[in-house]
Each structure stands twice: as structure tokens, then as C-alpha cells.
Amino acid sequence: MAEKFDFLQTKEVKDFNQELEKYDLGPLWEAIPELMHHRPKPQAEAYLWKGEVLQKKLMEAANIFTPERGGERRAIYLQNPGLKYRQPWGWASTTQTLYAAVQLLLPGEKAPSHRHWQNAQRFVTHGEGAYTIVQGQRIFMKEGSFLITPGGLWHGHEHVGDKPMIWMDILDIPMVYSIGGTFFDHYPDLLEQPSLPDDFGSQRYEGGVVRPISDRHSHIAPVGCYRWEGTLAAIEGLSRFEPDPYDGYAVEYYNPSNGETANPTMATWMQKLPKGFHTKAHRHTHAVIYNVFKGSGYSVIDGVKFEWTEGDYFVIPNWALHEHVAYEDTFLFSTSDLPIMEKFNLERSEALDTGNGRQEIKSEFKPKTL
Ligand code: GTQ
Numbered sequence: 001m002a003e004k005f006d007f008l009q010t011k012e013v014k015d016f017n018q019e020l021e022k023y024d025l026g027p028l029w030e031a032i033p034e035l036m037h038h039r040p041k042p043q044a045e046a047y048l049w050k051g052e053v054l055q056k057k058l059m060e061a062a063n064i065f066t067p068e069r070g071g072e073r074r075a076i077y078l079q080n081p082g083l084k085y086r087q088p089w090g091w092a093s094t095t096q097t098l099y100a101a102v103q104l105l106l107p108g109e110k111a112p113s114h115r116h117w118q119n120a121q122r123f124v125t126h127g128e129g130a131y132t133i134v135q136g137q138r139i140f141m142k143e144g145s146f147l148i149t150p151g152g153l154w155h156g157h158e159h160v161g162d163k164p165m166i167w168m169d170i171l172d173i174p175m176v177y178s179i180g181g182t183f184f185d186h187y188p189d190l191l192e193q194p195s196l197p198d199d200f201g202s203q204r205y206e207g208g209v210v211r212p213i214s215d216r217h218s219h220i221a222p223v224g225c226y227r228w229e230g231t232l233a234a235i236e237g238l239s240r241f242e243p244d245p246y247d248g249y250a251v252e253y254y255n256p257s258n259g260e261t262a263n264p265t266m267a268t269w270m271q272k273l274p275k276g277f278h279t280k281a282h283r284h285t286h287a288v289i290y291n292v293f294k295g296s297g298y299s300v301i302d303g304v305k306f307e308w309t310e311g312d313y314f315v316i317p318n319w320a321l322h323e324h325v326a327y328e329d330t331f332l333f334s335t336s337d338l339p340i341m342e343k344f345n346l347e348r349s350e351a352l353d354t355g356n357g358r359q360e361i362k363s364e365f366k367p368k369t370l
Helices: 002-008 011-022 028-035 051-064 173-178 200-204 228-238 338-343
Strands: 047-049 075-077 099-105 110-116 120-126 128-134 137-142 146-149 155-159 165-171 184-186 249-252 267-273 282-284 288-294 297-301 304-308 313-316 322-326 330-336 349-351
Touching (some): 051 075, 051 099, 120 137, 128 146, 128 165, 137 200, 228 249, 228 267, 267 322
Antiparallel strands (some): 047 313, 075 099, 099 165, 120 146, 128 137, 128 155, 249 267, 267 330, 282 349, 288 330, 297 304
């Protein structure tokens, strides 16, 4: 091995590498170790953003522009420092495949209807009374609601309530960008008008585990909104039994017409960690973006301690060892690229192989604060 390496350092080989570059060609003998890591080695880093920083910056943004006047949405996205400047104009996504943002809509505001082929979803963290209109259906939002807008559907928002609303957006923007598949259209009017009853999907699925007989065949979004009450009831049922040692009591939002994830490229979970619960450490190929919906605690990610409190956002990159600890009853909302990894046959997982399944803490992450 050493001999081969030495050979690659010779002047003859180096000169030839440069010669190839003149023709926009590249030598594979230089590239393999960088392109084909033994194990996933994402450029995205483990990272945490404080909720209060996002709230403050959104309120400041509200003083300088409204979505109706331009820019489409008042959303501030989570830029992973490990991915900064990787893209040509200097934006960075949250993980390699997913973008996450936090959006503010004030009473009386409208965010114009548009459509794109990126899959989108929202998780409401503050407020109620705004609706999103998706393909002619007004879907009313409130705290704890999870909403999907799969690719290609018209959607716009309007706030007809009386208190500011904040929600988290997650889209597969970086993935669609990297495969060069993006399409985007503005709706001809400011907002699409209703053509279906309000909250049509949620009403049709009010019973939860049964489906209308006409939904025996796959639909893209039979349910547009998964309400908190239903999610909580499911978790309470699970909580009567033993927790999963790695994830506590976790449920996945799914598409009841085909049994797959609610949105085709993203897996989204709500997980409860009871007070004092300490999960065992493991790692998996998919990367995860979290919102601390309720509670507080910490996660250890590749030996680094990330303390979190209600409202924070954090990222576990691909193949990073991680475990969570809850100081109080905690609900973590999360979205990952699990379906993407599964479709490419890349999903693997592995448990930490030591006595108690816990990592040694080597350092503590210092988040940016106000
Ligand atoms: O609210 O429709 O954060 O289209 C990014 C793209 C939000 C939205 C985002 C979007 C939206």
C-alpha cells in the first residue's frame, strides 16, 4: 500500500495529473479516497440553533418586509456551517439532502400561491388561525399540526387569526437542486380560491386508523394535516408499553392510502422521551433535523454534548453516533431523509457496542445566542 502511495507522489504522476486538468479531465487514481469513504462522511455537521434567536430574527424581518410585497415567504433557513459556500452563490442547506426553515406569518398577511416539485412540509410551533390553501383546500393550522405539501401542488398561506404564527418548513430542496430537477411556477392570482371544503382531508380521516373506501389506491396527499390530538393519543397508547431503547416512544406520520411516509422523500416522527429517559447510542445512514417541541434535555452526538431547551432546532448528520437524555417529559419532532436512503439501498444502522450503550462526553457544543 505504502509503495503505491509513494508512486502517486512522483513528479511524473503529478505532472500528468496537471496535464489532464488542462483538458477538463480528472485522474481517478487521486480521487477514490475522497469520493468513496469507507463509511458515510457528510460535510454537514452536528449543529444546534436556539429557538429564541430565530424568533427574534423573524420579528426583525417583519419590520423590513412582507411576503406579499416580494420574496414569497418570510422564512429564515438553518444553514449548516459544514455546508457553507458549497453552493455556487453561498447558500447552505441544513443537511446534504434537506432544507429547514422557520416561517412567520402575521395576522392579515398573505403569502402568494405557488408550486414547485420539491416536497414540502410544515410543523406548527406557535399560534393558530392561519390557513394554507393546497390545491383548493384550506387547511387550518395550529400548534402541533403537521402539514404536507408534496411536490407539484399549488399552495399559499393567509393569516385570518389574530396572533403571530410561526412554523417550521422542511423541504428536499438540496436534493432536488443537486439532481438538477427543479420546476417552479407562480399562481396567476395572489392566492388560489377554495374549490374543496375546508380541512377536507382531516375530516375524511377523522377516525384515524380507518380510511374511506375510495382511498384503497395510492393518493399523493389524502390527508393534508395531521393534528396534534391524534399524534398525542397514539403516543399515549404506545407509552403503556416498553419504550424503544434508541428512540423512546416514537410514531411516524404516514400516508394512509399506501402505508408509505406522509411525504415521499422524507420520514417525519414525533417522539416522546419520558422524564429521566436516556436512550442507547446508535448511528444510521439517514440524517435528521429536530425541533424540541416540548421539554428539555441533551443529545450526545459523536461525543459532543448538545444541550437543548424548548423551541431549539438541531441536526444529527449521517452516520453520527447519537443518544438523547430528557430532563422532563419531552416531545421531539424530527424529519429525516430515510426514504431517500432506502430508495438508494444505502440505509444501514449500527448500535454502539459498549457495556451500557452510552458515549463518553468529550466536549460541549456552544450555540450562538442573542
Ligand atoms: O411556505 O411555501 O421555507 O415554498 C421554502 C419554500 C417555505 C412555502 C419555504 C416554500 C415555502
